[in-house]
Structures are given as structure tokens and as C-alpha cells.
Amino acid sequence: MKKKWMIGIVIGIVAIVGITVAINMAQPKQNISKEPKDDGIEYFTLPDVDQVYINGVVTPDQTEAFTMKENLDSNPEIKVNNGDVVEADTVLFTYEDKAVTKEMEEGNRGINKGYTQRGNAIVKRDRDLANVKAETATNPETGETVTSDTTAAKNDIRNAAQDTIDSIDQDIQSLNDQVVALAEKQYTSVTAKFKGRVSIPEVKEANAPVLRLTSEGFYIAGKVNEKDLSKIKLDQKADIKVVSNGNTATGKIAFIDDNPPDVSANDAEGGGMGGSTGMSSYLVKVSLDSLEGIKNGYHVQSTINLSNELVKIPTEAIHEDGDKKYVLVNDFGSVIRREVVLGEVEGKNTTVQSGLESADKIIVSSKKEVKEGDILENNDSTGEQGGGVESK
Template sequence: MKKKTWIALGIISIVLVMISFSVYRQVLAKGPSVKTTEIKQEEISSLLMVPGTVQLQAEQIVYATPDKGELKELLVKEGQTIKKGTVLAKLQNPQLELEIEQNKIAIESANLKINQMDKKMKELKDKEKTLAEQIGKEEAKKQIAPEQEQLEMEKKLADLDLKQTSLQKNMISKRQAELEIKSTIDGVVLSAKKPDSSSEAGTMAEPIVHIGKLEGMTASGLLSEYDTLKVNSGQKVIIKSDAVQGQEWQGEIMKIAILPQQSQAGIQNGSQAVQYPVTVKISGDTKALKPGFQVIMEIETDKKSATVLPIDAVHDDGDKPYVFIVKNGKAQKQKVKTGITSGERIEILEGIGKGDQVIVNGPDNLKNGLEVTVK
């Protein structure tokens, strides 16, 4: 009885193995599953990739200015939000204070001289009246004429002294106003630091105050002569940063410089290669971006209608681009001629036609003649 049971179990095992092998061969016969697509007519544009640097749209940098005065008081701190016209710091200038006092004395002296001349001229008029009663008007005028001319000349000189000291006062007032350093923009205090002794001596130094407007930042880069012909103000730009993965910002061309900026390499090599600065306004939430970040600016150019495929469908082994199409259940390698690349799409100029089933994201072992199953 046991013998028959073992025989039955053996037969069942053999049958199961044969069935499994048959199913496995049928699966292999179908080949790997692939996803296909067809060429489509879509509007595309080529992308001009320009390296750039994030910059503040508006900023104010205040350095130590020993010629105007020494820092007396720093009135703002880092991170503070301020309005245009806010007093940032106050300076002191002992020499200017001395000049102010000297100017006050000069003005007072000039006014005293003028008052004295007015008093003498009044006395001379009284003297003329008295003489006129004694010797007549005409004779009286002749006698006091030299003295009157002298007084008039001295009065003119006193008026000129007063005018000169008043002009000096206006100039001093302007210098005095500069002792209060005010903000020229609305923004945030990026740094606020009292200068050390070396900065006051006029050497290279950090700024006392640095203010920036964090909203509406810009990105700047350089365009070649050829690229300037394809780019205009108002064109849309996509901005990406390696520092902030998975995020992008929309932008718009603000300005393309009229004059070129010649590269240092071009100057050294004696070539005439020039580049033109371009400025892009960044829109949206820019909190993740910081001034100085390196970015890539993708500028959309050359819009047109074209037949396209997903870029993952096209392969390149260094000879000529090609795709795999499905024909009679098999993958067939087909060389193609490509045009511009636009995002995740690529233009197909020659090689495949409407209705061809092009394999997208095929398996690693995909090759010419391999049997495949379309999903």
C-alpha cells in the first residue's frame, strides 16, 4: 500500500513539473512587457541654459567714511525690518563742530559790521541836513560825498562777507546732515557691525550696515553674441538651483545689456569674444533662495509646432540616435534624426511615421529582434 502511495505522489510531482515548465515557456515566448507610444504633433520650444547668480533687486551698503566722521552710534541690528528714511547710524566730527562755531562767529561779525555801517550812514545823513541849513544842499552834498562813498564801499564789502559766510553755512549744514546715515530703501538689515581700527584707517573692510530688499530677487548671467539674437525682454524663464533640489521658480527677462562685458580670458587671449549681461526677475516665493546662490536659467526660445516623442524613447550609442518600434511582436531598432529638445520631449525629424508603436522605458536587455509583449 505504501509503495502505491509513493508511486502516485511521484507521478503527481512529474505532472506538476511539466505543467510549470510549459507555463514558463509560454511566458518566455511572449517576451518582456513594454510600454509604447506614438509620435505626436505638439508646440515645443528650445531651451537656452544660462548659468546665473541670485542677486538682490535693491540693496544699500554703508562703509566707514573717516573723511565724514567717526561712528558715534549704530541704531539698527541684523534682521531688523526698516523703512526708507530710517536713521541707521550717527557720526561725529570734531573738526566739523569747530567749523560750525567759526561760521557762527563769522556770520555774527558780518552782521555787526553791516549794522555799524548802517549806523554811520544814518549819522552822515543827519550831518548832511545840518550842513544844508548852514551852507546849502549842494555844498553840503559835495562835502560829505567822499565820506559817503567810503561808507557805501565798506557796506558792500560787509554784505559780501555775510553772503560768503551764509554760503559756507549751507555747505556745513549739508555735511552736518551727512552725520545721520539714513536708509534709501525699504528692506531688511542683512548685517550691522561697528568698524574695527583697520577699517577706519581706510583699508578693505566689511560694511557698517548692509540692507537688502529680499522680495523680488533677480538672477544675472551672461549671453553670447549669438544668444542675444534669440532672447528678448519679457521672455519666460525657469530657474533651478542645485542647492534647492526638486524646486523651480518662474522668471522673466528684465534687461539685456546694450554694451558687452568682455571676459578676462578673452582679453588675455587677444580674442574678441564678448558676453552680454542679462537680468531675470524671479517671481513667487523666493524664501529658499539666498543672494549668491548659483542657478541655471532655462530661457524658452524658438517656439514651433513639431512631431515629438518622450525623451526616454530615444537612445544614442554614439553613432546615430535610434528608437525601438514594435513590429510583428518584436522590437525593431530604427535610426532617427532628431531636432531640438524641449523639457521631457524631443523633436523627431526623420525615421518613424504616424502609427509606429515606439517603445518607452524598455527593459535593459532590449535588443533588435527580441520578442516583446505590449502592455
């Protein structure tokens, strides 16, 4: 009886397990996943706009490297300090032309020799005059003693000596004139041709310039390929971004070169600049509206919007930092800051004249504070408004 009871319990357990498995198999499978964190961010996405990008480098308006004449072994005497901002015509450095100095020394030796010769001529003249003696004789008729006149002899000595002295004086004057003329060439003063900042190399290498002068004004020297050349024109506005730190600025196209740089035969056979792109590149200069945050040599990207339409964004998305206006943008999961130039306010929207890029995903609002540099765990917005544009 006990055995039958145990068998009944086992059969019951198996039945319960079987029913449970059957129920689970009958139900659809569910994927278990961690819900993404909801930042509660509302976005405004700009429309795609046809744009031209010009990559370039910040370049001084004027720059000059100052060197000395070749074959000079003198050290320059620098009159300015590294980092000084000097006006045009300021003396930057002076240096001595030692070949000229040598000629001056030879000239001065000639002058001293001339004065010695002049002095000797005077001594000789005075000695000769002292040696002239009057001769006496007795007049046979009167018996008187007569002394001969030495005036003529002395005059002859004086005249001869003066001719010698005059010749020596002429030689001295000629040598003195030469020395005076050479003195103007002995030291050369090098002056600034324009207002700029002085840069003095710390290490003096062979053939290195004494110093460089760089203007305080800058422009962007960039290139555009032949495909985009016809799309741009002078005075078009440019939004500029520094590649290294993301700083922004504005400017406009100031120059477009109609001719590409010279290409080698190999490039020509390859179909253009470098032979690999199949396109020529043309020099473009972009002027800068402000030099704040801009330094010589920075690599930048200039964006030219080809549309004449102004973008409207929600006024709520605009932030202030002093006198600067900016928006926060979700840039592939990272929050970045874009400074903007604003236009008119129309209701809940404000027009933006510059500072934004095509398809920017602007953060309008969020449940928690979002700041520049944040990494967004959830890139999907809780609500997204479509971008809008308005014709000028």
C-alpha cells in the first residue's frame, strides 16, 4: 500500500512539471532588455542645407623674416624684445659691416700718416729757413760792408714747403671724406615695414633669420575643389570653427583665385592636384570678423551656406554667457556648444543668422540639467520638432 502511495506522488509531480513546461512553451518568448535611461530631452533638428566646406589655416596678413647680408661675421644688436608689438619704421636691430670698418681703419691710418707728413714738411721748412744765412762783402769804392738780401731765398723755401703741405692736406681731406662716407655704411639699421609682433628665435641656427615680424591681422588661407568653385562667390558669409578646440567665429570670402596652383607633369597625368583626387584645388581667402580666440596657425573649417534662407529655432533653446548667445547640440551623443548670431524674435521662435550647421540636433529642453561636455546615454529624443526655414 505504501509503495502505491509513493508511486502516486511521483506521478503527480511529473504531471505538474509537464503542465508547467507546456504552458511556458505555449506562451510567446519575451526579450528581456534594460530600459534606456530617459533624459527627457526635447530636440529641434535643423533641415539639411547645401553647404561648401573650406578647410584652411589661420595666416597673418603680413609676415617678414629679417636676415643680415651674407658673409658677415658680426652679431646683430637687437633693439626689441620677443613678443613686442612695434609700429612701422621702428628699428629692429643693427649690425656692423666689418669690411667697411676695415676700410675705415685703413683710411684713418692714411689720415694719421698724412698729418705726420704735414708736420715733417713744416719742420723741414723751418729748418731750411733757419739755415739761410746772409753773405757780407766790402764795397771797394766806399769801403762799406754790404749784407746780401735773403728774402728771395726764404720765399722760395716757403713756397716749396707750402706746395708740399697743400698736397698733403688734399690727400688728408680726400681720405677724411672717404671715411665719413664709409661711416654711413658701417652700421646698418633694419626697420619694421609694418606694425606687427616680434618673434625672436630662441635657438640661433645657421642661416636662420635674426627675427620675424608678424602682423596682428589674420585671414584664413584655404582651398576649394573645382566641383565647389562655381558655388561660392565673394562676400559670402562663413561660419568658422577651430578644429582643435571647437571655438567659433564668423567671416566672409575675401578672395577666390581663378587659377589653380602649378601642377607637375605627374599630377597632370593623374588628372589633377596630386593625381589621386582627379580635381584641382583653388586658393580661397576668408576674412575674419573678430580675432577673439584665433591664433596664427590654427586649422579651421569654414562653412558656406548656399541657401539664402534664415533658420528659425525655438527661443527656449537659446542660452546666454555674458554677451554671447549659444545653443547646445547633440553631436553623436556628446553635448557641444555652438555660439550663434541671432536675428529677429518672432513669437516663440528666433531667427539665426550664423553659427549652426546643417542637420544640427539642438537641445530645446530636458528633465535634468544638460551642459557642454555631457555624454548622453540615450540619443533618442522624447520629443522632436521638425526644423524650419524662412526666406529672407
